[in-house]
Amino acid sequence: GIQVEQSPPDLILQEGANSTLRCNFSDSVNNLQWFHQNPWGQLINLFYIPSGTKQNGRLSATTVATERYSLLYISSSQTTDSGVYFCAGNSGGSNYKLTFGKGTLLTVNP
């Protein structure tokens, strides 16, 4: 199966700062998703973004499929942005079999 590498593993920000999270894949993917897991364990889907750029409020994501990476941008961070951010992509010939990265733990301090 594919390997999914996320960076950085940990990130501490002051409220209001901007950040970029990165996800690298060992092979091409066509079902790439970004998730946020809050401190209580709830996973929320942020983007379904196999290619191109999408924006949703203060969050945006860009996937460069030919170079096998995706970026998640968080602008004007808030304390409620804290949690773990995961990217995931399909593995091999199974488009539904998502392989997750280990995540980026984001802490936003007031």
Next chain:
Amino acid sequence: ETGVTQTPRHLVMGMTNKKSLKCEQHLGHNAMYWYKQSAKKPLELMFVYSLEERVENNSVPSRFSPECPNSSHLFLHLHTLQPEDSALYLCASSQSLTGTQYFGAGTRLSVL
């Protein structure tokens, strides 16, 4: 509220117990998934159902037994678990097998 509800939220069981985890989705989706999230490890896909048929068993031990009686409900039956099975078990659903996945809040399982 993601439209996917899991019960119970917490469960403590002994190694000889039998218990079941329940997942219900109110989104009209056709695919449902079970994932395991252990401490310090990525989410691991366990089972996938599409239109109530199992399409994936990701080398999961037989002490975990899934059941999908209809497209809205998914169960995970547990028996003779081991302490290393303690983890957060997450259910997800999607409109199709390649669609955006929506997760429940999870069941935090402790095996004593």
